[in-house]
Amino acid sequence: MDKKLMKSTSARVLLTADRTLMSNYRNDEFLGFGTTAPPNVVPEWFFQLLFFPPIKRINGIPAEAPYGLRKIEAQLLNEGFEVLIVDPDHLGEYLDEADALGIHVMDPFGLGPASSTFSRILKTGEPYVAKYFRLLLEKPELVEAKKRGLKIVVGGPGAWQLRLRPKFVDDHKINCVIDGEAEKVVGKIFRTAIEGGELPRFYEVSAKESPSLDEIPEIRNPSINGLIEIGRGCCRGCQFCSVTSRPLRWYAYEKIEKELKVNVGAGIKYAVIHAEDVLLYGSKTVMPDREKVRKLHELCKDYVESLSWSHTSMAAVAAAPELVKEVAELIINDKQEWWGTEIGIETGSVELVRKVMPAKVRPFKPEQWLEVVKTAAGIMMDNNLVPACTLITGLPQETETDVIKTIELMDDLKDFKSLIVPLFFVPLGKMKDKDWFTMEQVNNLQMELLIRCLRHDIYWAKVIMKSYFKEEWYSRILSVLYWLFVKIIERKAKRIYDVPIQLKNREVEAEK
Numbered sequence: 001m002d003k004k005l006m007k008s009t010s011a012r013v014l015l016t017a018d019r020t021l022m023s024n025y026r027n028d029e030f031l032g033f034g035t036t037a038p039p040n041v042v043p044e045w046f047f048q049l050l051f052f053p054p055i056k057r058i059n060g061i062p063a064e065a066p067y068g069l070r071k072i073e074a075q076l077l078n079e080g081f082e083v084l085i086v087d088p089d090h091l092g093e094y095l096d097e098a099d100a101l102g103i104h105v106m107d108p109f110g111l112g113p114a115s116s117t118f119s120r121i122l123k124t125g126e127p128y129v130a131k132y133f134r135l136l137l138e139k140p141e142l143v144e145a146k147k148r149g150l151k152i153v154v155g156g157p158g159a160w161q162l163r164l165r166p167k168f169v170d171d172h173k174i175n176c177v178i179d180g181e182a183e184k185v186v187g188k189i190f191r192t193a194i195e196g197g198e199l200p201r202f203y204e205v206s207a208k209e210s211p212s213l214d215e216i217p218e219i220r221n222p223s224i225n226g227l228i229e230i231g232r233g234c235c236r237g238c239q240f241c242s243v244t245s246r247p248l249r250w251y252a253y254e255k256i257e258k259e260l261k262v263n264v265g266a267g268i269k270y271a272v273i274h275a276e277d278v279l280l281y282g283s284k285t286v287m288p289d290r291e292k293v294r295k296l297h298e299l300c301k302d303y304v305e306s307l308s309w310s311h312t313s314m315a316a317v318a319a320a321p322e323l324v325k326e327v328a329e330l331i332i333n334d335k336q337e338w339w340g341t342e343i344g345i346e347t348g349s350v351e352l353v354r355k356v357m358p359a360k361v362r363p364f365k366p367e368q369w370l371e372v373v374k375t376a377a378g379i380m381m382d383n384n385l386v387p388a389c390t391l392i393t394g395l396p397q398e399t400e401t402d403v404i405k406t407i408e409l410m411d412d413l414k415d416f417k418s419l420i421v422p423l424f425f426v427p428l429g430k431m432k433d434k435d436w437f438t439m440e441q442v443n444n445l446q447m448e449l450l451i452r453c454l455r456h457d458i459y460w461a462k463v464i465m466k467s468y469f470k471e472e473w474y475s476r477i478l479s480v481l482y483w484l485f486v487k488i489i490e491r492k493a494k495r496i497y498d499v500p501i502q503l504k505n506r507e508v509e510a511e512k
């Protein structure tokens with residue numbers, strides 16, 4: 001951690017995030033999925049211990065912080081602000097000197113696809129992500145600071161949700177919500193906040209205000225789990241996604257190396273490389289650039305012992321089997337048996353692919369989608385790449401036939417070592433004016449799909465868990481605890497849906 005930062009005891013701008021975001025998820029970014037669950041049969045303290053234990057702190061300053069917050073910290077430091085990232089449970093120790101507080105949000109009301117689906121399926125209430133965001137704003141020390149004039153600015157990937165709850169924004173006296181890539185606007189907003197000027201209630205960052213590569217600062221202090229960005233934007237244009245509206249930019253190796261050095265300098269021995277499609281690093285097309293991807297991984301491996309990806313695509317994996325093999329040879333070693341990523345499958349229906357995500361298949365054609373998914377699954381299995389995949393149901397264009405096709409695909413993927421997470425459609429991107437899909441609208445076919453995903457995940461979660469914490473002294477204890485958690489979910493699902501989760505897949509009624 002930056003020594004100057006450690007010595008600071010006050011700053012005019014504080015930055016923080018709620019408890020669910022200020023965690024390293026036991027050194028595994030993908031366990032962060034657990035924060036999207038609603039409070040359930042597992043006691044809260046125990047759930048937090050399993051999925052989002054607090055990050056290590058020194059005098060209330062977190063040793064690692066969410067990457068997005070680190071970017072804002074770097075931008076404000078570059079502009080000459082006195083700024084500190086503070087753990088949410090230690091805000092009271094720093095608020096007296098502060099004029100403004102920036103809060104980073106990912107899914108502040110649990111409206112993101114994962115949390116809204118999770119809470120509807122489990123039929124319980126407010127997801128942890130939402131509960132802890134609300135609790136942060138309700139902290140007595142924060143309420144007191146607001147009374148004396150502290151300004152609150154909220155931003156991050158989940159900022160869009162606050163537009164849907166203007167009353168919450170008013171009730172909690174949030175002064176400004178920034179929606180979009182904030183580097184070029186955050187300085188003027190915090191300056192206005194400190195000087196007591198008029199702040200816009202909502203500030204939507206336009207495409208013109210998106211920072212160029214040179215305008216994106218490098219992080220100054222360590223990010224959670226060594227996450228580093230390698231690029232922004234996506235060229236695939238899926239209609240249900242908001243990333244598409246941003247220009248595609250790939251970081252130069254030098255920029256990536258600077259951030260690796262920051263994390264490694266703080267003792268972090270692993271990295272999550274983040275982009276919407278890591279395999280397309282440096283490419284101007286939908287074909288992976290072998291040399292660039294290889295060099296990227298060699299660079300990272302010069303610094304860290306283990307590596308994983310945030311996202312890639314089925315199409316890129318299927319288009320570059322040799323490259324995946326080369327990357328696996330660089331990543332897999334005695335210390336790391338497999339690596340993870342997130343991938344969108346979304347549907348097993350070619351018709352639906354044509355309607356909402358034709359470019360997700362490129363360089364292949366929409367009619368090749370099922371082959372692309374199955375080929376990519378085989379390549380990943382062969383190379384120890386274990387993904388968390390998403391499916392979307394409830395898209396306005398989805399027909400019963402589309403759902404049947406997706407169920408059939410689930411059958412084809414039953415031997416695919418992966419988690420496959422069903423998500424309900426959430427109106428975002430080009431579809432932001434469409435209606436939300438709710439649990440009440442779930443028909444029998446969609447229920448069958450949810451159950452098949454649950455069966456798949458319970459089976460593979462048990463397998464994956466065996467290798468999860470191998471290196472840690474507490475691995476056996478944690479394995480037992482996670483196993484218990486999976487058992488509880490299994491029982492709960494059986495009780496709610498009256499289905500034998502562990503039995504062989506049933507035939508779909510509608511297919512007969």
Ligand code: SF4
Pocket residue numbers: 234235236237238241242243244276313344360
């Ligand atoms: S491929 Fe992923 S990031 Fe890109 S537009 Fe589609 S859903 Fe969004």
